Structure formats: C-alpha cells, structure tokens
Amino acid sequence: MPIPAGRSVDLESKGRLVVMNCTVVDGTGAPAYGPAHIVVEDSKIVEIIRPYVPGAREGIPFEGFAPGSDDRVVDAEGGYVLPGFIDAHAHIGGEKQTPDAQLVYDLWIAHGITTVREAGSLRNGLDFVVSEAGRSSRNEIIAPSIEPYVVFAQGAAEELTSPASIDAWLEDVKGRGAAGVKFFGARPDVYRHALQRAREMGLLTMCHRAQTDVLRTNVRHSARWGLTSVEHAYGIPEAMFIDKKIQEYPLDYNYVDEQDRFRALGSLWRQAPEPGHPAWSAFIDELVDSGITLVPTFVAYVASRDLTHAKGRPWHTDFTTGVLSRFFTPNRASHGAYFFDWTTEDEVAWRDNYQRWMAFVREFYLRGGKVAIGSDAGFIYNVFGFGFVEELELFREAGFSPLEIVSIATLRNAELLQKESEIGSVEVGKDADLLIIRDNPLRNLKLLYGTGHAVYSDEGEKRCVGGVETVVKKGAVIDARETLERARRAVAAERADTQSEMY
Numbered sequence: 001m002p003i004p005a006g007r008s009v010d011l012e013s014k015g016r017l018v019v020m021n022c023t024v025v026d027g028t029g030a031p032a033y034g035p036a037h038i039v040v041e042d043s044k045i046v047e048i049i050r051p052y053v054p055g056a057r058e059g060i061p062f063e064g065f066a067p068g069s070d071d072r073v074v075d076a077e078g079g080y081v082l083p084g085f086i087d088a089h090a091h092i093g094g095e096k097q098t099p100d101a102q103l104v105y106d107l108w109i110a111h112g113i114t115t116v117r118e119a120g121s122l123r124n125g126l127d128f129v130v131s132e133a134g135r136s137s138r139n140e141i142i143a144p145s146i147e148p149y150v151v152f153a154q155g156a157a158e159e160l161t162s163p164a165s166i167d168a169w170l171e172d173v174k175g176r177g178a179a180g181v182k183f184f185g186a187r188p189d190v191y192r193h194a195l196q197r198a199r200e201m202g203l204l205t206m207c208h209r210a211q212t213d214v215l216r217t218n219v220r221h222s223a224r225w226g227l228t229s230v231e232h233a234y235g236i237p238e239a240m241f242i243d244k245k246i247q248e249y250p251l252d253y254n255y256v257d258e259q260d261r262f263r264a265l266g267s268l269w270r271q272a273p274e275p276g277h278p279a280w281s282a283f284i285d286e287l288v289d290s291g292i293t294l295v296p297t298f299v300a301y302v303a304s305r306d307l308t309h310a311k312g313r314p315w316h317t318d319f320t321t322g323v324l325s326r327f328f329t330p331n332r333a334s335h336g337a338y339f340f341d342w343t344t345e346d347e348v349a350w351r352d353n354y355q356r357w358m359a360f361v362r363e364f365y366l367r368g369g370k371v372a373i374g375s376d377a378g379f380i381y382n383v384f385g386f387g388f389v390e391e392l393e394l395f396r397e398a399g400f401s402p403l404e405i406v407s408i409a410t411l412r413n414a415e416l417l418q419k420e421s422e423i424g425s426v427e428v429g430k431d432a433d434l435l436i437i438r439d440n441p442l443r444n445l446k447l448l449y450g451t452g453h454a455v456y457s458d459e460g461e462k463r464c465v466g467g468v469e470t471v472v473k474k475g476a477v478i479d480a481r482e483t484l485e486r487a488r489r490a491v492a493a494e495r496a497d498t499q500s501e502m503y
C-alpha cells in the first residue's frame, strides 16, 4: 500500500518578490554582506541590490530602491538570508516509519531545507518518489525539491548479473525519472559495470557499502570505477588496512544482528592506520584525485557514542511520532534499532572512532576533496530537519568553520547533485531557494533548530531565539514557523491516535 503523499496546497509563486534589508551569506564561502535587497521574479533571483561595493556592477542605488506596488515583500530587517539547505542524504520513509510524507516535508522545510537527495526510494519505490518530486517542482505541495535515487536492482524481474540486464535496468529507471542509483554492494563485475554504465548515461551514483561486500570492493575500487559519492564511512578504513585484509570481527559476530554489526563498527577506524600515517595520507590523496565525494552523515551514528543524548533529544517530545518512536526502540525488525544492551565500553569506543573519522574527513577536505552534508534522518533516534542541524554542528566539531559548513550545505551539496548552476547560492540567475532567519546562524548553528535556541536571563527566565522564520522555495514564500506548528499538531494527533508515548 503506498503511503499518503504530500497534501496539495495553494502556493503562489508568480510575480515579483522582494526580500528587503537582509544580511546575505551567499553559500559560495564569501563572508556575509548587507544590507541587501534580493529581487525574485517567478522562481529566479534577478537582482541583488546593495550599497556600493568596489568592483560590483552598477545597479539600482540601495537607498533609492522601492518595491513596486504589486510586489510581494518580505522585510528581513535584522535578519540573515542563506541559500536553502540541501540535505545530501535523506529518506522520505515509509509505512512502518513515517506514514505521513507531509510531516517529513514540513520538518525539512521548517529547517530551511529546500532540496533533498532521496537516497534510494527505499520503502515507497521510485515511482512514488518521482511523482512527489514532480508535485514539489510544480509547487503543488509544501516540500523541498526532491532528487530521486533508486536502490540498485529495485524492482528488477531477474538477478542483474549480465551487462545486458544491468543496462536494461538502468535505462528503465532513468526513463522513469531517477536522478541516480544507490548501491549497498554487488558482485565486483556487476558493480563495476553498473557504475561505468550509469556514468555514461548521466545517472549519478551513491554507495552505502555493506560490510558483507567490503572485502571484494571497498572505497578504493569505488573511486577507481567512478562512484559519485561514498555514504557514511563503510569501506574507507578497510581500504587502508596494512596489517590485515579483513576487519577483526568478534568470532561470534553475526552480520544480521545489528548490535553485533554496530558494535564492531565502533572499533573499525582504530584497526586502520593512525591519522597522519603515510598510508593514511596516501589514501586521502588517491581519493581526492578520483573526484569522489564523501557524505559522512556523522549524525546518523551519534547515538552509538551517546545513547542518552540521542534518546533524550528534546524535539522527540513534539516531533517524533508514535510510529517512529516504536521504529527507533530496540527491535529486530527496524534498521538501526540495535541498542539491546549498549554499554559504556561501546560508547567510549565510538567516541574514539569519531575522532579518527572526523580527522580523515577534515584532512580529505583540506587537500581538495569534496564533502557533502546529509542527515540520513528517520533512523537511530535521528529526527527529520533537526538531524540536519545536528549534522552542521558535527561538521563544526570535525573542524569545519561555520562559513565552510554553510557553503558545503548549500553550493557544495548542489555540486554533488550537478545542479550548481541552478541552486545552492544566493546569486543572480539562481533559483530563489532561500531561508530567512532573524539572527546570525554563523555565530551559533543551534539557532537553526526549528524550535530555536534557548537562552536564560540571570533570573532564570527562558527565551527562545532563532529558528528559521521564512523559506522561499522556487519563488514561493513559506512561513517556516507555521510549517513547524503544523508538524507539531500532526504529531500530537498521531500520538493521540496511536495512543503512544515516546518509548
């Protein structure tokens, strides 16, 4: 049974729109500038008006500018405008996880996410995701733009082992609207052929390498064979092993037991050469040269290093449905619900694992490698929208500056989608995908959480600041706060319906 799609809404995006008096962080990595007025016609930025800047094109004087009487105006006085965020690893979910697609879209929009790379059409199938992408692109629903990817061999009538069968499947999904293909692993000859053929056809590729396939093909093979992006970290430490070929698994390890799987993952990076080791450095150079992108999704695994934090995230109360809460709670049926008996030792191992992982990603970036920011929300206590902001904070922890982080979450992520000429920055000619926030998110990334950032007076009085206020998506103006409130109401109703509390 297909899950209910996003509900129709009346989203007016015709005519001129002026975002006035804002400070712009444009996504290219340039420092903030302002005041500025951004003029949008239909879905495109047509002019950015600001006081004289040396070398800038002479345009309408900032002071003398007045919007036309028919213009839609958003006064962003005192606020910041950023390009809409792109979540490079996102899932709409499905029946047992997120039966209400609109709730997921609302949480994304409420956090300024205007584009998502849907990582595999896992539960609803490609046709559903393509159809939702179409409705979103026509602004028929409040939702980010959706880039549909499909899991390799999904829906194939036969095992894809011959080049002809692989080619036919790729032709089929491309014809049905897939932008890319997601791999979990495949026989090396199949994987190699599929990667190369996809590239020739203009299909992008991503791979979450399953441990069962990592000996036969790791990230080194993927890079050589033209994979577009590596998801998470699987296959990276393994490609650097110098004193072993196979990860040291506990001898009673069972891959199907996810607690075994994620516990063993916690000691993976320290089986690889230390940061700075010649083999570590050489592998980074090799990866950088290949042009591959790393999409670490740090946030997807933080529960492993601090389960108390992950379960106690304050937004669970209002934004995690009963269905999702049950999906997160340890059980054998859901992916990522593996904390049956998670110990101090597991968490400490994972903290060390993170330091090595983050050092690798940072060094890769510094040497010219491409990295992307994605949340993989919907699994492991990771909530849509909120998880994306957590990922920004984790990039900060990994050593990236706030300005670098914004440029990765916008323009660099757009490059991953090969859409950098259309989206990802606040520049003339780009699509009007913007987020407006009443504070400076570079100063504190926590301001980007939909529920804002709590500050307390000396008297202990609490005040919430920040939170994205307005989102412009392809010229349509969306009240981000109202969107968040709609999500809150939807979750409350669902909780009442399913009679469920957070587990």
Ligand SMILES: [Zn+2]
Residues within 6 Å of the ligand: 089, 091, 119, 376
């Ligand atoms: Zn994923």
